[in-house]
C-alpha cells in the first residue's frame with residue numbers, strides 16, 4: 315500500500331463520485347524530487363527530461379528550473395514542448411523522423427539532433443543545407459551498443475544490446491564518423507555520441523553501462539582524431555513498482571558519474587530520464603463500483619480502468635495503490651462488500667486484460683471506497699487507449715501548494 319501525499323489525499327476525498335476517476339498530480343512533490351535529482355548530479359552532467367514519459371504542460375513547467383533541457387521524439391512533442399516551456403534547449407531524437415518533422419525541428423532551432431541511421435543523417439544534412447544554411451547543426455549519432463551481460467539481463471525494456479530498430483549498428487560507427495568529420499556534411503557538427511540502451515536499471519547497472527558507453531565513444535573519437543564534447547548516456551533509471559518506497563539511488567549514481575567525468579575532462583555527460591523523474595508525482599484516483607466473488611477469487615470493479623492507466627497492463631505488474639475508506643453510502647440498495655483477505659482490482663472494460671492490481675490486501679473492501687493508484691505520473695494516461703469502450707475521460711488536477719494556483723483541466 316502506498317499512501318498519497320496529504321494534498322493528494324485531501325483532493326481525492328473532496329471529489330464527488332462523478333468527478334472520478336481523476337489524475338491528481340502533486341507538483342510541489344515533483345519540484346522537490348527534481349531538485350534532489352539535480353543536486354545529486356555533479357558538475358559536467360546535464361539533465362534532460364524525456365518528455366514522452368509525461369508531457370502535460372504543468373509537469374514540463376514544474377521541471378523547468380531543475381533540468382537543462384528536454385528530449386523530444388516526434389514533431390508533435392517538439393511543437394508541444396516548445397510551446398509549453400519556450401526557450402529551453404531541445405534534443406530531437408527518435409526513429410523514423412519524417413522530412414516535415416526534421417524541417418520543423420530545424421525551424422525551431424533545436425539544440426541537438428540524435429541520429430538514428432545513415433539515412434536520418436543524409437536527410438538532415440540536406441534539409442539543414444536548405445532550411446538553416448548559415449548554421450551548423452549539432453548532431454549525436456545514436457548507437458545500439460552491446461550491453462554488459464549482467465546489465466542486459468537486468469534491463470526491463472532493452473532498447474539496445476540486441477537487435478532493435480533504435481540507433482546505428484556499431485559496425486557503422488567508423489563510416490558515420492568519417493562522414494561527419496571529412497567535410498562531406500559542412501552543415502552538420504559532430505558533437506558527440508548518444509546511447510539509450512535500456513530501462514529499469516538501478517544505479518550500479520546504470521554506472522557500468524555509462525562507463526562502457528563513454529569508453530567506447532572515446533575510443534571511436536580517438537580513432538578519428540576528434541574529441542567528443544558530449545556523451546548522452548540516456549535514461550532508463552529504474553522505478554520499482556513492486557517496492558514503491560525504494561527509490562533509484564541518485565546520490566550513488568551522481569558519485570559514480572563524478573568519477574566518470576573526472577576521468578574524461580572536457581566531455582559533458584548528459585542523461586535523459588523520463589519515468590524516474592515524474593512517476594512518483596501522479597496518482598490515478600477512483601472508487602469501487604462493485605465487489606464480487608468469482609470461482610474463489612474476489613474482484614472489485616472500479617470506475618475507469620486500464621484505458622486511463624495502461625501502465626500495469628503494458629508492464630505486467632500490479633499498480634501500487636492505497637484504499638481510502640468512505641463511510642457514507644448514499645444509495646437505497648445494499649452496499650457490495652468484500653469478504654476475502656485479498657481482492658483483485660479491475661476496471662470497467664470488457665476484457666480480462668483490464669487488471670490494475672492483483673490480490674491486493676484489502677479485507678472488507680466496499681463499493682464506494684476510494685482507491686488511489688500510485689506511481690501514475692509517467693507512462694500512464696498518455697500511453698493509454700482512451701477511446702476503447704467510450705467511457706468518460708478522467709479529470710486532471712495539478713496541485714501546486716507552492717504557488718497556490720491549482721489548475722484543474724478536463725481530460
Ligand SMILES: *Cc1c(COP(=O)(O)O)cnc(C)c1O
Pocket residue numbers: 364366367385387407510512513514548549550551586587588589590
Ligand atoms: C524513452 C527514452 C528515454 C527515457 O526513458 P525512461 O525509461 O523513461 O527514463 C530517454 N531517451 C530515449 C532516447 C528514449 O527513447
